Amino acid sequence: MCLKVRGNIDFSTNEDERNSGMTQETLISVEHLSRHYGPLMAVKSISFELHRGEVLGFLGPNGAGKSTTMQVITGNLAPSAGRVRICDLDLLDKPRAAKAHIGYLPEQPPLYPDFTVNEYLRFCARLNQIPREGVARAVDNAKQRCGLEQVGKRLISNLSKGFQQRVGIAQAIIHTPSVVVLDEPTVGLDPNQIREIRSLIRELGNDHGVILSTHILPEVQMTCDRVQIINQGELVFADSIENLNQRTSTTSLILGLHQPPADTELTAIPGVGEVEHIDAEYRRIHYTGDTNPAETLAEHAVNKHWGLFELKPEFNSLEQIFVDITAAEQDNTGEAA
């Protein structure tokens, strides 16, 4: 266990080296953060940084410590050990100044159901130290960004879950904080809203820093610049999406043929490695290295009348990595116990 922790620290220092070349402003730096609930260690010595213009995705199974980490960063929980600095302000020494830089959407949006959307957002704006004359503009801006123009005068308790979630996000960005922390922001939204919120998150990521936790893996691939996977309170994976995409780059093709030939005929094509039967018409073609046999496959299929109707690269999904890592972790701890 001790070894693993050290491994994580090494990992984060690698991160620092990589990022130092980019000369970015560090918005959040978390050092060896731990938090227990009684005897239960929810978060074990996590270290990471967030830079301006970056969207950081937190992934992990339920109870992994994602929400706890976010609560500590936003000052809702005190850390048991470790340090959190926000825009170079220590969260424990200067909580007020540090918190002014943060917008937080908890798992359950903190809404006052008896208020109308306008009243609620006005209150949040004032709460976050927006001067009186700037409140109306901040509220309009937040409403417009979250698509709430139509519901300003409605009671929050009468809104649907999706709209309530949007009000929660509006609340988190109303004072245009440097850091926006969103705990599962797309839960309960319909697909269109999810797309809107994702593009909103991307937009926020341009000039703020965003931390986002989610269970939905494609969401991370679509919106984040960096991914961190937390499992059982430990950082088990941290890398940029680009590196991740390289790791997840295609090594297999899905081929759909109406009249599939024998496997030997397929393996005879240069570049094709193994052939796997998915069902009567679908084959999974594994290949190695950079030689993508898609083109030659298509040529053969047309010439030999195999009835080609589908040919697509298969991505080794983030899901796969996630499952691999977290499952491996569980095995390790199982052995340890």
Place this chain on the structure above:
Amino acid sequence: MIWLLARRELRSLFLSPLAWAVLAVIQLIIAWLFLFFLQQYIDAQPQLNMMPDPPGVTETVISGIFQSTAFILLLVIPLITMRVVSEERRNKTLALLFSAPVSMTEIVLGKFFGLMGFLVIMVFMLTLMPLSILIGGNLDFGHLAAILLGLLLLLSAFAAAGLFMSTLTNQPIIAAISTFGLLLLLWLIDVAGSNVSTDKASELLSYLSLLRHSEAFNKGVFSSTDLIYYLLFITVFLVLSIRRLESDRLQR
């Protein structure tokens, strides 16, 4: 910032029907008592006229109704204070305040002053009744001011205790019942003291009693000892509330 939080608290109170119901019911009951006391005073006129220095209407009627008011409000204040923190904790809206740039002290004071706002409105509504005597008579305004100050201090003490009880739980009803229990205990604590008045311990008990300290104000005496007692009482419970909320962050 405290002002903003207080205003939100007050607004929340008036957005729920509870505050309106409480105001209406209290107004009705006190009006009934007021008429009763007034009738008694009018009926007693012949005897009062024979006394060399008869007590005025302020002393008899007004201090009478406000004494009953204090006791009735002891039953009602827990209903107003119960939701202040416990409901926010239950709805998970405390996170909004915790992650905003406000201190715990500001949060607690904001909530307390919000409650105070409600109490001031209530006391004002009740004061309108005695003021109606002005149509046909005179009032001792100094005495009335002392009574009102005493009542407000007493109610603020109730509110501070209720606020603290509300921080202890996330069930409003439990907060209400324990506030009620605490207040009633502090109200009746001098029952033990009044029997054997020479005993040092019972002297202490009667000193702790909330009721005892409201007596001087009701007689029209501005008593600084009692004022300090109430201020201390309020401060203690507010500090305890702040500590309790702080510990929310430390462990759950």
